[in-house]
Amino acid sequence: MINPLSSAPPPPPQGQRTSPALSDEQKTLISDTLENVDADNLSQAQALEIVETFAAAxxxxxxxxxxxxxxxxxxxRTIGDLANSAPPVPQATSEQVDLSDLVDYLDTLLEKVSGTALSETDKTSVYDGLRERFGLNDGESILNVTA
Incomplete structure (x- = not known):
């Protein structure tokens, strides 16, 4: 009698993993990701973005x-080497950011760029707009900052 498992390929040696074949969707993602990247002028940031995009998929x-x-x-190898030479990401610590702090920071940035600060009415309007846009109640945070 023939053993039905005898025609199956042997398992990979210990320590080796076989990668599943790329799906059509993954191949399309690869193509789309590389579409606007110049292989001859690949930056570290682009390589890191490529690696992160592929990993997420x-x-x-x-x-x-x-x-x-x-x-x-x-x-x-060039993509991997460039991406791996990026500075390490700091350990994540979680901190809630208050919307009013966010609006104040945006105000500071706007003042630096345009030389004009937001009025208190403008700040309130931005604050209310952020709360409404993101469905937040008073005291809830829009951001969870990791640093």
């Missing part, structure tokens, strides 16, 4: 990814 480094990148004129 579940695209892991693989021979197929390297081949797909090469077909588009990119070198996978």
């Amino acid at each position: 579940g695209i892991n480094p693989s021979k197929e990814l390297a081949s797909t990148l090469a077909d588009a004129g990119f070198d996978a």
